[in-house]
Structures are given as structure tokens and as C-alpha cells.
Amino acid sequence: MAKQLHIFVENKPGRLRAITDNLQKVGINIRAFAIQDRGDYGLMKLIVSNPEQAHLSLADMGCACALKDVLAVSIPDRPGNLHRLLSVLVDGGINIVDAHGFVLQPNQQGICILEIENLAQTNAEQVVRKAGFDVLGNDQLNNL
Amino acid sequence: MDIRYWNKDVETADVQKIRHLQLQRLKSIIASALKTPFYSRRLPSVGINSPDDIKTLDDLRRIPFTMKDDLRQNYPKGLLSVDTSEVVRIHTSSGTTGIPTVIYLSAKDLDAATDIMARSITATGAGRTDILQNMMSYGLFTGGLCMHYGAERVGLMVIPAAGGNTKRQVSLMNDFRTTVLHITPSYLLHIHSKLAEYGVKVGDLALKKAFIGAEPHSEGTRRKIEELFKIDAYNSYGLSEMNGPGVAFECVYKNDLHLWEDAYIVEIINPKTGQLVPDGQEGEVVLTNLIRHAMPLMRYRTRDLAFLHIEPCKCGRTHRRLSRILGRSDDMLIINGVNMFPSQIEEVVMKIPEVGNNYQICVEKDGALDRLIVKVELYSKMFLGEAKQIDNLKSKIGEELKASITIKPAIELHEPGSLPAFEGKAVRVVDTRPKL
Structure with a gap:
């Protein structure tokens, strides 16, 4: 079963880039992404090269994120x-x-x-x- | 000017006579207070063991202040002087940390409070031919019921509309030719902004007066209301601890509020030192209720900031006038007429496991009304990755806050660590409403 990384992001400028910045620093490749818009916030959904590593890296930054099947x-x-x-x-x-x-x-x-x-x-x-x-x-x- | 009195002898009595009446009533209140668990400990500790220990009004100042916290700590019955079989009504208001405060009224107390309310209504020139739409909330809050009783006593036709449902409020005004409103100023302004939508013009309505209160407002707000609706707006002051609205009310001259001194002893103090300030100077309003025996309350610190006028009023009443409320000496917030403390909000949000470390309480103007926004951080470890979880969490926070502060704020969820972090007990309130 594939894992998708779900990240809680506020709907304001710079939040998505903070995510991609963190992931590119640890060499994660983003294969696909989507954003679920919920008004004042959204969920960023990523298919990445190494889901566990990406999850840990974002969690270390303090992100609210979870791996979903x-x-x-x-x-x-x-x-x-x-x-x-x-x-x-x-x-x-x-x-x-x-x-x-x-x-x-x-x-x-x-x-x-x-x-x-x-x-x-x-x-x-x-x-x-x-x-x-x-x-x-x-x-x-x-x-x- | 149409000057009407409800009880001319008392309303225009000379100062000596009022002070004499205050002393007699204070002694009587002391007798009741000594029957309560709370004052029966407190009064002897300052050498007051019987009403005879009060010789002059100055002796009142031997009694320590009673604080809202005293009411909470003695909830529910510590200030009750009679058996509950003597009580005909209670009202409660929310406390700072979830414990409410309660007041008890005997039949005689309710009668006296109703009479003071009737006096307040009459002072504005309202009478039997008027139709009052009472738009304050009915129930545990004093604003609705206490005004209702007073207006019935004067003989107005009362429409017990309570708050909310603006469209129906306007229909009621129109159908029953309402002449007087009892309402918060912000809600009245909000109603004006909706009239066009309902196809109603101010000129279609029969409004003449509004009793505005339950939230501090400026003279500018009053003028705006008067111009928009072509009515006279009268400021009113009260608090549930003192029986609700009608502690002080404006007369037809609308030059600040006559505080009914036969029913209340007013002191204005420096909130930091507790000392009386010179006449005419701003300070915290301290009130002693002289007309409620089932639950005596003496030297109660209201935390409201105001001053007393020293000049007499043209209406002939000798009871001194209290200025409009200029602010608070604590951090209580008044949102569309509903009182709450930041600590109540903190207690609710910090108990919810999905909420992170920081929160912020924002108050802003949304048109004429106040808007309360509670911003909280999502706790990263509790996030399951689903939008449904976030939406459920937002509505859960909203419901739990409503249970505590009676209104449902807008809830904003923020990323962990994104709200300003504060050290210690600093209050996290951002109030961007224009200052009075």
C-alpha cells in the first residue's frame, strides 16, 4: 500500500514553500502533490521518494503532518x-x-x-x- | 421638557434626607449580612457585630471590599441570608474560571428592584402608552427579566423578544408599533444596517426611544444611533450582582446617569490603592446594595471605571449622576454585551488535547457588531492527516467555548509554533475595536 504525506498548512503566503524548502534540503523528491483547500487552512498531500524520511524531517521542523495509506x-x-x-x-x-x-x-x-x-x-x-x-x-x- | 417621576419624594429628596435613608437601610442590610456565612465571619473581624456598630455612613468604610472572587469562593450559598424557601428568583453570571456567581432575590427584594427599574424607565419619559421591545436575553442574565418586570410595573406593553433573529425583531417592531427598545448599542446599529435588506425604512417604524446598555459605548455611538433612527437613546448602567439594569439611568436630559442613591451607596476608588478619589475624579465604581436582603452585598468592586458629576441636574433629581463607563480595571471583555474573561477561554482551549501551546484571543469590529476570534495552534503529534479531524476539532472548540462563555466565537487553527509565544501569565488578547 502506498503512503501519502499529509501536511496541515495555513492558507497564507510562504507556507507551502517552507515545506518544499525543508524537503529539498534532505534530498526528497516530490513525485506528485495536491492541495485540499479548506478555506483558512489546507492539507498539502505529497507522494515522495522516501515517505518515512520526509515525515521525520517535517516533524522535526514542528509541522503537523501524518502518513496516510x-x-x-x-x-x-x-x-x-x-x-x-x-x-x-x-x-x-x-x-x-x-x-x-x-x-x-x-x-x-x-x-x-x-x-x-x-x-x-x-x-x-x-x-x-x-x-x-x-x-x-x-x-x-x-x-x- | 416632559419631566416625570415615579417616586418624586425620594427622587428629589435633599441630600441630608438621602444620607439618612442610606444609613437606616445600611444598618438593616448589616443585620441581614450577619446571617450569611460569608459576612458573619468578615464583619466581626472588623468589629461589626450588630447594626448598632454602624453609627455613621463613614463606618461603611470599615468593611473590607467584596470582590467577584469572594462570590465565586462562596458559591453557591455563602452569601445567602435566608432559607431558600424565602427566595423567589436567582440569576447567575459567568465567573472568571468557570465557577459562576449567583444572586438571590426574596419577594420583597424583587419588588424593590422592580420599583427601581420602574423609576428608571419613567425618568426617560416612557409611560403606559409606550410599547417596549425588550431585546436583551431572558434567562439567567438579569438584563431581560429585570427590565421586563419594571416595564410591566410602569404599565408599558412589553414584547419579550429577547436577542437575535434580526428579521423577526424588525417585523415585531413594525407589526406592534414598538416605541421603545431595550438593546445593546452594537446590535441596534447592526439592525440599522439590515433594514434596507428587509425593505423597511426608519420612517415606517414608530420608534421613539432606546434604552441602550450592557456594553460600554461612546457619546459618538449614542449620537449615531439617535441620528440614524431619529430617536432618543438613553444610557443605562447595571450589573447582575446589583440586580441588573437600573442601577443608574439617564433622565430626559441625557446628561449621564442618575445613580439611585436610596438603593445603592456608590464610592469611587483608586483601583490600585483602594482609597476614595476626590469628587469628580475617575476611578473604580464600588457599590453597596441597600435593597436586597436575601443576598446582601456591600462595597462590591465592580471593576467598572467612571466618575460622579457633582453639579445638580436640571430635572430636579438630587441623586448624583454617574458618567458613562470609561473602561475596566480588570481584563474582562465585553463582546456584543456579553461579559467574559480571557481566563475562561484559556481554560477551555488548553484542556483540549489536540490544541498546542499557544493561543490568541482577537476582538474586532465586523460592521456594527463585535467579532470574537479564538486562534489556537494544532498540536503536531495529535494530527491524523484528515481534514475531517480538523473540522471536527474546530466545531468542538466552538461548542465547548459556547458552553463556558455563552457565545460561539470563530475558531482559527494555526500551525504549531506560529502564534506568538508568551511567558508566564501574560494575557493574550488583541482587541482592535476603536477606543471609546
């Missing part, structure tokens, strides 16, 4: 595939809390990072694999 699903970059992925989740009674996605090689592969409600209590991974999608771990994400 997420479902990283590889989907072919073709019309209808996101729809198919969402359909199997809906049919499995699985709720998505937040998500972001990106295309790696146009017309070939896209990656969808899914934050699932009560992930540990669901069979989300099996449901997705059974439908023919690949589920990636951090090593695979790092080597993309």
Missing part, C-alpha cells in the same frame, strides 16, 4: 477508464474521501491516488485489482 491505481490513459475504476468502487460500497491524478505517458499510463474512507476496513484493493487495475506501492511510484 492511499490506493495508488495505475490506469490506462484511454477514454472511460476513470469511469470504470469509479464504477467498481461504487459497486463495492467504497467511498472516496479525496483524490488526485496525473498522466505519466500520454496515451499510455495514468496514476490515480485515492484516499478511501476507512481504508483498512474495506476490500478496496482487491476490488480494484479484480477489475484488472494495477495497484502500486511506494517503490513502484518512485521508479515510474
Whole structure:
């Protein structure tokens, strides 16, 4: 299961840069990121080369951050595939809390990072694999 | 000028007569006080064992001040002089650290307090033909019920609207042709800003007067209210410990507030030394309640700063006038008429495990109303990485604060270590409201 780093950041100038500054100093590579906007604050969500090391480095700086299990699903970059992925989740009674996605090689592969409600209590991974999608771990994400 | 009296003999009595009445009533209060656990220890310690030990009004100054903290430490019954079967009403107000303070009224006390309230209302020229919309909160707070009783006694038609729901307030004013409002000045200004939205013009309403109080305000605020609504606004002063509104009230001349000296002995002291200041000088208001026997309260330090006028008033009343409240000698905050202490907020937020080390209390103007913002830091180790957790935490802090200070502030969560850190007991309040 892939780990995503969630960081609590106030919505004001300079806060995101403080995060990237800390991570670049310890040589962490950011593979993907998203920001969940909640008005006066936001959650920065990062897929990084070494999640544990990044977590420790930010925690040392005093950041409020946590590592969360997420479902990283590889989907072919073709019309209808996101729809198919969402359909199997809906049919499995699985709720998505937040998500972001990106295309790696146009017309070939896209990656969808899914934050699932009560992930540990669901069979989300099996449901997705059974439908023919690949589920990636951090090593695979790092080597993309 | 339409000068009306509720009790002309007392209101215009010469000073000698008022002082004589004060002495008689003080002795009677001493007799009641000696029946309370609190004063039955305190009064003998200064040689007062019976009402006869009070020979002149100067003897009052032998009695130590009573502080809000005394009320808290003797909560709930330490200042009660009678059996609760004699009590017909209690009111409470929030204390500095979660312990409230309480006042008790017997039927006779309530009657006396109601009479003083009726006198205050009459002094403004309001009478039987008036319709009062009482927009102070009803309940444990004295502002609503005590005004209500006084107005009924005078014979006004009372609309017990209580606070909030601005649209309905305006409908009530319109439908029942309200002539008098009892309201905080900030809320009255807020209502004005909403009239256009409701399609109502000031000229559509029948308003003539407003009794404004429960929060300090400037002469400029009064004038603004009078001009916007084309009414007369009368300043009022009271505190729950002294039976609520009606301790002092403006007459038709609106030249500061007659403090009803047959019901209260007023002293103005230097808050640092406790010594009386010369007449006319600003200091802390200290009050002795002469009309409440179920719960006597003597030389109570209000923490309100004001001064007494020495010149007589054109209305013929001989009771001295108290200036508008100029400030506080403690750190109490008054937010839209609700009193609270920073320590109450601190106690609530610091008990919540997800909250970090620092917090800040911000008070600002949002239009006519006050806005309270409590800023706290998220404790990094408690963060689980979910937005839902943060949102739940914010509403939990809001609910817990509401339970303590009765209003729900805006809650801001900040990153760990981002709020200013203070050493020791420094108060973390940033109040950007314009000074009076």
C-alpha cells in the first residue's frame, strides 16, 4: 500500500514553500502533490521518494503532518477508464474521501491516488485489482 | 421638557434626607449580612457585630471590599441570608474560571428592584402608552427579566423578544408599533444596517426611544444611533450582582446617569490603592446594595471605571449622576454585551488535547457588531492527516467555548509554533475595536 504525506498548512503566503524548502534540503523528491483547500487552512498531500524520511524531517521542523495509506491505481490513459475504476468502487460500497491524478505517458499510463474512507476496513484493493487495475506501492511510484 | 417621576419624594429628596435613608437601610442590610456565612465571619473581624456598630455612613468604610472572587469562593450559598424557601428568583453570571456567581432575590427584594427599574424607565419619559421591545436575553442574565418586570410595573406593553433573529425583531417592531427598545448599542446599529435588506425604512417604524446598555459605548455611538433612527437613546448602567439594569439611568436630559442613591451607596476608588478619589475624579465604581436582603452585598468592586458629576441636574433629581463607563480595571471583555474573561477561554482551549501551546484571543469590529476570534495552534503529534479531524476539532472548540462563555466565537487553527509565544501569565488578547 502506498503512503501519502499529509501536511496541515495555513492558507497564507510562504507556507507551502517552507515545506518544499525543508524537503529539498534532505534530498526528497516530490513525485506528485495536491492541495485540499479548506478555506483558512489546507492539507498539502505529497507522494515522495522516501515517505518515512520526509515525515521525520517535517516533524522535526514542528509541522503537523501524518502518513496516510492511499490506493495508488495505475490506469490506462484511454477514454472511460476513470469511469470504470469509479464504477467498481461504487459497486463495492467504497467511498472516496479525496483524490488526485496525473498522466505519466500520454496515451499510455495514468496514476490515480485515492484516499478511501476507512481504508483498512474495506476490500478496496482487491476490488480494484479484480477489475484488472494495477495497484502500486511506494517503490513502484518512485521508479515510474 | 416632559419631566416625570415615579417616586418624586425620594427622587428629589435633599441630600441630608438621602444620607439618612442610606444609613437606616445600611444598618438593616448589616443585620441581614450577619446571617450569611460569608459576612458573619468578615464583619466581626472588623468589629461589626450588630447594626448598632454602624453609627455613621463613614463606618461603611470599615468593611473590607467584596470582590467577584469572594462570590465565586462562596458559591453557591455563602452569601445567602435566608432559607431558600424565602427566595423567589436567582440569576447567575459567568465567573472568571468557570465557577459562576449567583444572586438571590426574596419577594420583597424583587419588588424593590422592580420599583427601581420602574423609576428608571419613567425618568426617560416612557409611560403606559409606550410599547417596549425588550431585546436583551431572558434567562439567567438579569438584563431581560429585570427590565421586563419594571416595564410591566410602569404599565408599558412589553414584547419579550429577547436577542437575535434580526428579521423577526424588525417585523415585531413594525407589526406592534414598538416605541421603545431595550438593546445593546452594537446590535441596534447592526439592525440599522439590515433594514434596507428587509425593505423597511426608519420612517415606517414608530420608534421613539432606546434604552441602550450592557456594553460600554461612546457619546459618538449614542449620537449615531439617535441620528440614524431619529430617536432618543438613553444610557443605562447595571450589573447582575446589583440586580441588573437600573442601577443608574439617564433622565430626559441625557446628561449621564442618575445613580439611585436610596438603593445603592456608590464610592469611587483608586483601583490600585483602594482609597476614595476626590469628587469628580475617575476611578473604580464600588457599590453597596441597600435593597436586597436575601443576598446582601456591600462595597462590591465592580471593576467598572467612571466618575460622579457633582453639579445638580436640571430635572430636579438630587441623586448624583454617574458618567458613562470609561473602561475596566480588570481584563474582562465585553463582546456584543456579553461579559467574559480571557481566563475562561484559556481554560477551555488548553484542556483540549489536540490544541498546542499557544493561543490568541482577537476582538474586532465586523460592521456594527463585535467579532470574537479564538486562534489556537494544532498540536503536531495529535494530527491524523484528515481534514475531517480538523473540522471536527474546530466545531468542538466552538461548542465547548459556547458552553463556558455563552457565545460561539470563530475558531482559527494555526500551525504549531506560529502564534506568538508568551511567558508566564501574560494575557493574550488583541482587541482592535476603536477606543471609546
